[in-house]
Amino acid sequence: MVVKQRASNRIRLLEDPMKPIETRVKKLQNEGKRIISLVSGDPINAGGFTPPEHVVRSLVMAAQDKKNYGYSGYLPWGLELKRAIADRQKKDHGIFYPPDRIVLTYGGTNAIDLLYFSLFDPKDELLVPEPTYHLFVFLTQCYRTKFVTCRSDETNDWLPDIDDLRTKISEKTKCIILVNPNNPTGAVYNEKILREFVNIAGEHDLVIISDEIYDMTTFDGVKAISIASVAKDVPCIILNALTKSYLVPAFRQGFICFHDPEEKINELVEKTNTFASKMLPMSALIQKASIDVLKGPTEFRKDLLKKLEKRRDYAWKRLNEIDGLTCVKPKGSYFAFPKVDGIGRIWKSDKDFLLSLLEEEGIVLRLGSMFGEKYGVEHFRVSFLFPINTMREAYDKLESFMKRHVS
Ligand SMILES: Cc1ncc(COP(=O)(O)O)c(C=O)c1O
Numbered sequence: 001m002v003v004k005q006r007a008s009n010r011i012r013l014l015e016d017p018m019k020p021i022e023t024r025v026k027k028l029q030n031e032g033k034r035i036i037s038l039v040s041g042d043p044i045n046a047g048g049f050t051p052p053e054h055v056v057r058s059l060v061m062a063a064q065d066k067k068n069y070g071y072s073g074y075l076p077w078g079l080e081l082k083r084a085i086a087d088r089q090k091k092d093h094g095i096f097y098p099p100d101r102i103v104l105t106y107g108g109t110n111a112i113d114l115l116y117f118s119l120f121d122p123k124d125e126l127l128v129p130e131p132t133y134h135l136f137v138f139l140t141q142c143y144r145t146k147f148v149t150c151r152s153d154e155t156n157d158w159l160p161d162i163d164d165l166r167t168k169i170s171e172k173t174k175c176i177i178l179v180n181p182n183n184p185t186g187a188v189y190n191e192k193i194l195r196e197f198v199n200i201a202g203e204h205d206l207v208i209i210s211d212e213i214y215d216m217t218t219f220d221g222v223k224a225i226s227i228a229s230v231a232k233d234v235p236c237i238i239l240n241a242l243t244k245s246y247l248v249p250a251f252r253q254g255f256i257c258f259h260d261p262e263e264k265i266n267e268l269v270e271k272t273n274t275f276a277s278k279m280l281p282m283s284a285l286i287q288k289a290s291i292d293v294l295k296g297p298t299e300f301r302k303d304l305l306k307k308l309e310k311r312r313d314y315a316w317k318r319l320n321e322i323d324g325l326t327c328v329k330p331k332g333s334y335f336a337f338p339k340v341d342g343i344g345r346i347w348k349s350d351k352d353f354l355l356s357l358l359e360e361e362g363i364v365l366r367l368g369s370m371f372g373e374k375y376g377v378e379h380f381r382v383s384f385l386f387p388i389n390t391m392r393e394a395y396d397k398l399e400s401f402m403k404r405h406v407s
Pocket residue numbers: 041106107108109110133179183211213241242243249252253254
């Protein structure tokens with residue numbers, strides 16, 4: 001290939017670790033083999049959940065108003081949406097964000113990308129408790145930042161090991177990145193641990209980034225605490241979206257809230273806002289509907305969480321009944337992160353494990369190493385969003401597979 005015509009170094013080096021598995025899935029499907037995938041985090045198409053009535057009504061109403069087919073920049077919805085987000089954050093987490101401290105994004109995904117773009121230069125060190133959401137790993141390659149990981153303790157509900165974290169701080173550390181509630185482990189961080197993160201960040205002038213997209217998806221009466229609510233002087237950047245808490249992945253409506261009581265990151269906030277206003281023009285239709293969605297009732301969540309908790313219980317019980325697997329009970333999110341006894345012995349790697357499971361039983365799971373090159377390699381991620389009948393069939397097959405291989 002002519003060098004001039006090749007992709008930028010930024011994306012040339014990107015790798016999708018799931019590609020070999022997905023390629024194999026396509027081949028098997030073409031041969032007519034039945035495949036069951038427990039990979040997805042889509043509450044609608046994987047979970048079979050329906051967006052609440054008022055959500056659909058809001059979108060229909062927005063679609064019936066001609067002006068919502070124009071550019072959003074000339075309409076008041078952006079500001080109104082920021083106010084509705086501020087009300088939501090105040091009600092759910094007790095923190096008030098003025099509209100100029102909120103940036104609207106295309107879902108949580110774009111919020112993460114925008115932050116990498118605005119905050120990091122190559123070689124900056126990002127301190128991250130592993131396992132973590134795979135997009136943070138992915139973008140780290142893209143932006144040439146350095147991912148420095150600390151361990152999370154599987155024997156302690158997957159809570160990050162703060163002593164380990166302290167040893168990983170260097171002159172180049174710029175921020176701590178948290179995913180709470182956690183994808184892939186399902187951990188929900190308690191107030192004590194959140195305070196420790198804040199103290200460490202304060203001692204070293206670090207910024208905290210917290211992905212809180214599952215803040216309304218917790219079980220057993222556990223409440224997700226936003227780290228901003230325990231940070232008095234440390235800047236915390238909170239990422240969230242309507243995706244999971246309002247069952248609207250298709251809206252692609254995300255947001256970033258900057259909590260910065262001592263105004264230490266004004267430049268970052270202002271520049272990110274400027275960039276977003278030029279480069280991320282939002283859909284007026286979706287903005288208008290999102291305002292109504294945020295202002296609407298939230299009772300639908302009770303039933304949703306009850307159903308999800310049942311599915312979580314089923315998945316967790318089945319996983320722990322299978323010889324060779326152990327799994328910490330997820331307290332939030334849609335995912336569990338079981339450990340496989342035999343990776344490194346029976347199977348060379350998590351990839352080999354997943355490929356033979358796929359080949360022999362037609363089951364697709366996500367690679368543990370995608371979420372932690374160091375601390376996820378003996379694991380896989382499984383979504384418990386699925387109806388119990390689907391999970392039963394998949395877990396029966398997983399059980400037969402493990403019986404055949406682990407004795
Ligand atoms: C932890 C986490 N952050 C961000 C995202 C991306 O959210 P969105 O679908 O709104 O782009 C997801 C999606 O599953 C997620 O699990």
